[in-house]
Amino acid sequence: MLNVPIKCIDLILEQAGVIAITDKYARYIFVNKMWQEHTGISEEYAIGKNTHDIIEGSRAIAAIKSRKVITADIFIKKKDGTNLPGVMTYYPILDDEDVVGCFIYSSFESMEQAMSFSEKLESITAEYEFLKGEMRKRSGAKYVIDDIIGESDAMKMLKEQIYLAGASNSTVLIEGETGTGKELVAHSVHSCSLRNIFPFVKVNCSAIPSNLMESEFFGYEEGTFTGAKKGGKKGKFEIAHLGSIFLDEINQMDLTIQPKLLRVLQEREIERIGSSESLPIDTRVITASNVSLREMIKRNEFRNDLYYRLNIINIVIPPLRNRREDIPLLVDHLIDKISDKMGRDIEGISNKALEYLKQRDWPGNIRELQNIIEKAMNVARKNELTLADFRKIESFDSINQTPIYMQKENLLSSSDEEGPAATLMNKKNTLEKDTIIKALESCEYNKSKTAKMLGISRTLLYQKLKKYNLDSVNIH
Numbered sequence: 001m002l003n004v005p006i007k008c009i010d011l012i013l014e015q016a017g018v019i020a021i022t023d024k025y026a027r028y029i030f031v032n033k034m035w036q037e038h039t040g041i042s043e044e045y046a047i048g049k050n051t052h053d054i055i056e057g058s059r060a061i062a063a064i065k066s067r068k069v070i071t072a073d074i075f076i077k078k079k080d081g082t083n084l085p086g087v088m089t090y091y092p093i094l095d096d097e098d099v100v101g102c103f104i105y106s107s108f109e110s111m112e113q114a115m116s117f118s119e120k121l122e123s124i125t126a127e128y129e130f131l132k133g134e135m136r137k138r139s140g141a142k143y144v145i146d147d148i149i150g151e152s153d154a155m156k157m158l159k160e161q162i163y164l165a166g167a168s169n170s171t172v173l174i175e176g177e178t179g180t181g182k183e184l185v186a187h188s189v190h191s192c193s194l195r196n197i198f199p200f201v202k203v204n205c206s207a208i209p210s211n212l213m214e215s216e217f218f219g220y221e222e223g224t225f226t227g228a229k230k231g232g233k234k235g236k237f238e239i240a241h242l243g244s245i246f247l248d249e250i251n252q253m254d255l256t257i258q259p260k261l262l263r264v265l266q267e268r269e270i271e272r273i274g275s276s277e278s279l280p281i282d283t284r285v286i287t288a289s290n291v292s293l294r295e296m297i298k299r300n301e302f303r304n305d306l307y308y309r310l311n312i313i314n315i316v317i318p319p320l321r322n323r324r325e326d327i328p329l330l331v332d333h334l335i336d337k338i339s340d341k342m343g344r345d346i347e348g349i350s351n352k353a354l355e356y357l358k359q360r361d362w363p364g365n366i367r368e369l370q371n372i373i374e375k376a377m378n379v380a381r382k383n384e385l386t387l388a389d390f391r392k393i394e395s396f397d398s399i400n401q402t403p404i405y406m407q408k409e410n411l412l413s414s415s416d417e418e419g420p421a422a423t424l425m426n427k428k429n430t431l432e433k434d435t436i437i438k439a440l441e442s443c444e445y446n447k448s449k450t451a452k453m454l455g456i457s458r459t460l461l462y463q464k465l466k467k468y469n470l471d472s473v474n475i476h
Contacts, residue, residue, distance in 0.1 A: 018088075018106040024099055026051045026061040051104075060102040063090035067099055141200040143187035149333050150326035154318040158185070165313045166192035171265065173250075173310045174288040176317030178463065179367030182288040183248060185315060189286055190244040198243030201236050206252035213257045215273055218264075224274030237270050240283045250287040250310070251296060251459075258303045265309045285310070291459055320362040320369065327358050330366060334373045335385070346377055349385040356387055363467060433468040436461075440470075 013019055014032050021030040028046045036043060041054060051058040059070045070090045093101040145162055148155065165172050166189055174182045183202070190200045208216050219235030220228055236245055247253070253261070264270055265285060269278040287310050296302035320327070331349055339346045349357075353376075362368055376389040436454065443449035451461040464470075 016105075020046075020051075020104040021093075022051055022060050022064075022102045022104070024064060024101055026058075026064055026102060028054075029101070051102075058104075059088070059090050060104060063092045064099050064102050067092050067094070140202070141187045141190045141196065143184050144191040145188040148181070148184060148188060149330050150323060151329065152323040152326045154323045155326060158315070158317060161313075161315050162188050163192060165189045165315065168313060169284055170312040171284070171310050172286045172313045172315060173293075174286065174315045174317065175292075176288075176290065177319050177363075177365055178290045178459070179365035180317040180319060181366055182290070182317060183246070185317060186244075186246045186248075186286045186288060189315075190246075190284075193244070193284070195243050195284060199240050200244050200246065201240040202246045202248060203236050204248045206249040210254035210256065213254060214260065217257070217261070218270045219272040221272050221274035228274075232272065232274075235270065235272065237264060237281055237283050238272075238279065241281050242283070244284040244286055247285065247287045249289065251289040251291050251293060251302065255301070255303070258306050262303065262306045262309060265306075291462055320365045324358050327369070328354060330369060331357060331373065334370050335377075338370070338374050338377055342374075342377060344377055344380075345383055346380065346385060347383045350387060352387040353385050353390055356390055363463065429468075432464070433470075436464055436468065436470065 013030070014034070018034045018038055019030075019032045020028060020035050023029050027048055027050050029048075031039075031041075031043055031046050035041075036046075039046075039055070046054060051060040063070045069092070088104055088106045091103040091105070092099050093103055145159055148159060148162075150158075162185060172186075172189055174185050176182050176185075186202075187200065190196060203216070205213075215233070215235070217235050217237055219233050219238055221232045222228060222230055224232075264281070267278075268282070269280045271278050293302050293307050293311075297304050297307060320330075331354065335346050335348065338344075357369070357372075364371070372390065372393065373385070375393040376385050379392050380386070380389045436450075439450050439453050443453055447458055447461060451458045454461065456464075
């Protein structure tokens with residue numbers, strides 16, 4: 001029991017506002033002086049009487065029966081017709097599971113006062129929402145979770161993961177194949193977090209030369225090296241203070257910078273190049289990779305300890321082939337988006353064309369889908385995309401995207417071997433697989449040399465090897 005003097009409780013009940021208390025039958029057992037002044041009803045007259053017998057519109061009995069608080073009910077008038085000012089709130093009084101009474105309270109002495117408070121609150125709320133919106137615009141986050149298109153079970157689960165990640169401050173590792181929308185997910189995580197009014201800074205690790213990574217990430221002091229900016233330069237982590245930093249293609253981060261990133265995650269501080277002073281930072285780290293970091297660890301290409309620091313919340317984006325039921329929604333969205341950009345009036349897509357798109361494997365995922373939709377819109381002669389439009393661009397691609405040496409050495413022989421019943425796509429896949437095998441053999445199974453010979457990145461080579469079940473080949 002609280003050690004509060006009875007006198008103190010009496011003073012609170014008299015001075016805290018318009019207060020009345022009823023028993024479990026909604027009969028008055030206490031009314032304070034302010035209640036008597038505002039109602040013009042004496043304590044002697046009120047005690048023992050039912051609330052609705054005195055105050056028309058009283059909600060005390062409703063609060064008791066529902067066991068719920070009823071707020072902002074208007075204190076209407078007495079039985080004699082006299083108007084009463086004020087806005088009342090009814091609190092059921094519970095003793096364990098039993099309702100033993102009702103506490104009636106008004107924090108406003110008049111309706112004018114209540115309306116004035118409401119107007120001020122609405123004005124403050126509107127101003128807050130405006131300023132929050134402006135801060136979000138400046139934060140750098142371009143997308144929100146509503147920009148993620150899809151109603152499949154896989155996408156519903158993905159959106160739930162994003163909401164959960166938004167409610168946390170832990171590091172996030174986003175994994176998914178090329179073109180699945182990892183950047184969109186990263187923006188969405190930031191947008192639905194409490195950091196959304198602060199900076200969202202994106203860094204593409206594959207686009208920064210290894211010798212510049214440290215200065216880009218952590219900044220430098222004036223005079224640190226020839227050509228250094230006067231006054232020094234803030235690094236990306238410092239710019240993202242209080243917000244989020246998105247390290248895209250973290251798998252491309254040089255091994256020499258990885259231990260420095262690990263220190264930032266552990267100590268929550270950075271050091272500019274040329275400075276011995278540590279700067280504390282509060283930055284949430286979100287990373288993305290289109291290859292398995294676990295496999296890179298096995299090949300000694302990524303630090304094990306850094307991986308565990310980054311992989312607190314793991315979000316895996318499903319490839320498009322695993323959620324084909326979302327393709328119609330994605331196609332409609334992309335047609336609207338690209339039509340605006342191109343100034344075309346494409347109204348939709350034929351059923352046959354849509355079925356064709358749903359049957360493809362989509363190794364490039366949504367980015368590939370967007371690419372082929374835009375290509376089809378460039379050759380379309382009607383206001384609806386047809387199967388003929390996609391067949392046309394498929395035939396163009398098969399010629400234009402095949403390297404010259406592949407055309408010379410393999411095109412005719414591959415066509416003869418496949419026979420007339422083979423589809424154009426099967427021929428293209430067979431041709432690509434044979435070319436990769438020959439390149440591997442020519443380069444003695446060295447992946448870097450093979451990728452260079454084929455004119456593609458190592459990451460894309462890994463994807464091709466997996467696609468054609470060649471990933472077990474002993475390459476290095």
